[in-house]
Amino acid sequence: MLLTTAFMLLSLTTHLPCAVTPALIEVNDTPNDWGNSLTVRWKPPLPPDSIIRYEVWRAHHGVSPVEITTFTDSSSFAEVMTHAGWVRAGMNRANDTLFVDSHLSKDTSYVYRLATYAPKMIILSNQSQPLRPERQYLDRSHTNILIATILFIAAVVTFVERARRGASLFIRRIAGLEAIEEAVGRATEMGRPILYVPGLEAMDEVATVAAIDILGQVAKKAGEYGTRLLVPNRDPIVMAVAQQVVRESFSAVGKPHMFRSQDVFYVTFSQFGFAAAVAGLMMREKPATNFFMGRFYAESLVLAETGNATGAIQIAGTDADAQLPFFISACDYTLIGEELYAGSVYLSRQPLLLGALKAQDYAKAIIIGAAIGVVLLYLVRPEIAEMIRKAFG
Amino acid sequence: MKRQGPIILAFAIGMLMLIQFFTPAAFFKEAYNTILDWKQVVLGFTFILGTWSLIRYHYIKINRKRENWQYSYVTLAGLAITVLAALIWKTAEGPYPWLFNNVQVPMQSTMFSLLAFFVASASYRAFRARTFHATLLLIAGALVMLGRVPIGSYLSGSIFGVKISLVAISDWVLNVPNAAAKRGIMIGVGLGMTATAIKIILGIEQTYLGKTD
Numbered sequence: 001m002l003l004t005t006a007f008m009l010l011s012l013t014t015h016l017p018c019a020v021t022p023a024l025i026e027v028n029d030t031p032n033d034w035g036n037s038l039t040v041r042w043k044p045p046l047p048p049d050s051i052i053r054y055e056v057w058r059a060h061h062g063v064s065p066v067e068i069t070t071f072t073d074s075s076s077f078a079e080v081m082t083h084a085g086w087v088r089a090g091m092n093r094a095n096d097t098l099f100v101d102s103h104l105s106k107d108t109s110y111v112y113r114l115a116t117y118a119p120k121m122i123i124l125s126n127q128s129q130p131l132r133p134e135r136q137y138l139d140r141s142h143t144n145i146l147i148a149t150i151l152f153i154a155a156v157v158t159f160v161e162r163a164r165r166g167a168s169l170f171i172r173r174i175a176g177l178e179a180i181e182e183a184v185g186r187a188t189e190m191g192r193p194i195l196y197v198p199g200l201e202a203m204d205e206v207a208t209v210a211a212i213d214i215l216g217q218v219a220k221k222a223g224e225y226g227t228r229l230l231v232p233n234r235d236p237i238v239m240a241v242a243q244q245v246v247r248e249s250f251s252a253v254g255k256p257h258m259f260r261s262q263d264v265f266y267v268t269f270s271q272f273g274f275a276a277a278v279a280g281l282m283m284r285e286k287p288a289t290n291f292f293m294g295r296f297y298a299e300s301l302v303l304a305e306t307g308n309a310t311g312a313i314q315i316a317g318t319d320a321d322a323q324l325p326f327f328i329s330a331c332d333y334t335l336i337g338e339e340l341y342a343g344s345v346y347l348s349r350q351p352l353l354l355g356a357l358k359a360q361d362y363a364k365a366i367i368i369g370a371a372i373g374v375v376l377l378y379l380v381r382p383e384i385a386e387m388i389r390k391a392f393g
Numbered sequence: 394m395k396r397q398g399p400i401i402l403a404f405a406i407g408m409l410m411l412i413q414f415f416t417p418a419a420f421f422k423e424a425y426n427t428i429l430d431w432k433q434v435v436l437g438f439t440f441i442l443g444t445w446s447l448i449r450y451h452y453i454k455i456n457r458k459r460e461n462w463q464y465s466y467v468t469l470a471g472l473a474i475t476v477l478a479a480l481i482w483k484t485a486e487g488p489y490p491w492l493f494n495n496v497q498v499p500m501q502s503t504m505f506s507l508l509a510f511f512v513a514s515a516s517y518r519a520f521r522a523r524t525f526h527a528t529l530l531l532i533a534g535a536l537v538m539l540g541r542v543p544i545g546s547y548l549s550g551s552i553f554g555v556k557i558s559l560v561a562i563s564d565w566v567l568n569v570p571n572a573a574a575k576r577g578i579m580i581g582v583g584l585g586m587t588a589t590a591i592k593i594i595l596g597i598e599q600t601y602l603g604k605t606d
Contacts, residue, residue: 032417034417034418034422036419136417137416137417138415138416139415139416142414142415145414145415146415149587152584152591156588156591157595202436204432206586206589206590207586209593209598209601210585210589212600212601213598213600216600216603235443236436236439236440236443236446237439239442239443239446240442244602244603245601245603247603248603261446262449262450262453265446265447265449265450266442266443266447266450267447269440270497270501272501272505273497273500273504275504276500284460284461299504301508301511301512301515302504302507302508302511304515305511305514319582319585319586321575321578321579324578325519329515329516329518329519336581337578337579337581337582337585338578338582338584338585341586341588344598344600352597353597356591356592356597359588360584360585360588364580364581364584367580
């Protein structure tokens with residue numbers, strides 16, 4: 001076997017083109033991983049336009065050396081490498097200079113060689129230094145987010161604690177939420193139902209959670225006034241949660257008999273099927289008040305314009321910035337972005353929830369301050385501003 | 394325990410999701426992926442719940458002869474035919490893909506195309522220059538629209554020697570005041586989301602469990 005390999009190597013080295021410098025490769029531990037990958041970087045040995053592709057070869061430390069660095073035949077080259085105990089870890093395109101080798105063991109040292117494929121020539125790099133993957137417990141690329149999250153949680157807990165002790169916390173007036181009582185009252189006076197659409201997303205979307213929180217408050221008001229509440233849903237889980245919330249809200253105001261499970265119903269998962277069904281519902285039932293709360297997409301305008309055509313008072317709230325102009329132009333009141341999340345707190349006025357809202361306001365003030373500060377710093381000392389940008393990258 | 398159980402579960406899963414974002418530890422990543430798989434499984438089962446709700450809604454409508462109750466027969470028949478087509482001929486060929494391509498897709502496209510008319514009526518209402526803000530919106534809207542169409546690139550001139558291009562104005566409106574406002578909204582949304590998530594993880598917010606007081 002050894003004789004065959006040696007003969008093959010000799011045959012490969014005949015008629016070689018002029019000598020070329022092998023690629024310089026560098027192997028490092030991949031940062032922020034669980035000790036299962038290494039990163040191979042290299043400098044191209046030839047101009048990029050004369051490279052076809054790269055192959056990264058890996059072996060355990062202590063593997064048989066392959067002394068030849070230039071080959072002419074790819075299948076023979078692969079055979080030589082495999083015989084010597086090397087494994088092809090991956091292939092890269094001509095303009096790549098980096099390869100991340102995953103699924104490695106943290107208990108093994110690895111060595112690498114890079115094969116550069118050029119027309120009629122394969123250039124093999126020198127063997128890299130042996131390296132073992134290292135395990136990291138913290139993803140350092142998320143350090144800035146971790147610090148911000150800890151500070152924000154601390155602020156929420158602090159303000160919740162202050163609210164628990166009875167501190168008075170001011171919240172600015174939100175017109176769209178102030179109008180809810182009036183809107184429910186209008187539906188009662190007209191003897192028509194209220195329509196509440198909790199968005200198109202599933203329960204794992206925070207906007208849907210916020211929409212369900214507001215639904216609880218709206219259902220309480222509807223219960224107090226004895227007004228029928230219709231809640232069409234696109235997601236079956238949201239429907240189940242909405243049924244529970246409406247049932248509990250009616251019970252909380254002493255009207256459990258008002259709850260009808262067929263009023264909180266599933267329509268379809270199809271986006272425009274849902275829009276068509278809700279638009280049809282608006283035309284048939286003529287609700288006096290429409291609520292569109294949660295995450296919406298292109299169907300937002302179909303819903304809001306149909307509601308507008310029926311003459312209903314409309315209150316919308318969404319965190320989807322692309323849909324805000326449509327709601328603003330077609331609805332009477334629109335909760336913009338964060339106001340949707342503040343809705344439940346604003347309506348319930350629960351001290352603990354107010355505390356969290358206050359923390360949110362302070363965090364926003366800090367972000368605004370930081371943004372203004374960085375802009376001014378860019379104008380006065382751009383090099384320091386750039387340093388900060390890189391640090392928080 | 395009926396309410397404590399979900400709160401404890403929300404806390405445990407919420408913390409797990411939070412920690413997995415900050416650590417590359419394999420256990421957390423696997424747990425994260427497993428939970429996402431579970432979510433898909435649960436979603437599959439909830440469609441039974443949704444279908445039951447749909448059938449019940451239309452059955453009651455037909456039974457009580459509510460307005461346009463006849464259309465409920467169409468819905469129920471459509472549901473039954475689609476399910477049967479998938480069960481008998483499978484979903485890859487036969488009537489099921491035909492129904493999807495020739496009934497559902499055209500209907501969805503029809504609904505989507507209605508947007509053009511709704512945009513026109515909403516724009517008419519929004520652009521009526523009755524107030525200062527509406528006038529500002531009208532001017533900004535006109536500039537952006539003209540800057541986005543081919544003729545916009547020909548509409549440029551110079552005032553007091555300064556060359557003015559509609560495309561450049563349109564780009565400026567989109568990239569400076571519009572982008573700034575959008576980013577402001579997104580920062581607020583990000584904080585609102587985080588605050589809501591923290592409230593749920595810590596058990597401060599319980600409305601989603603049906604608690605409204």
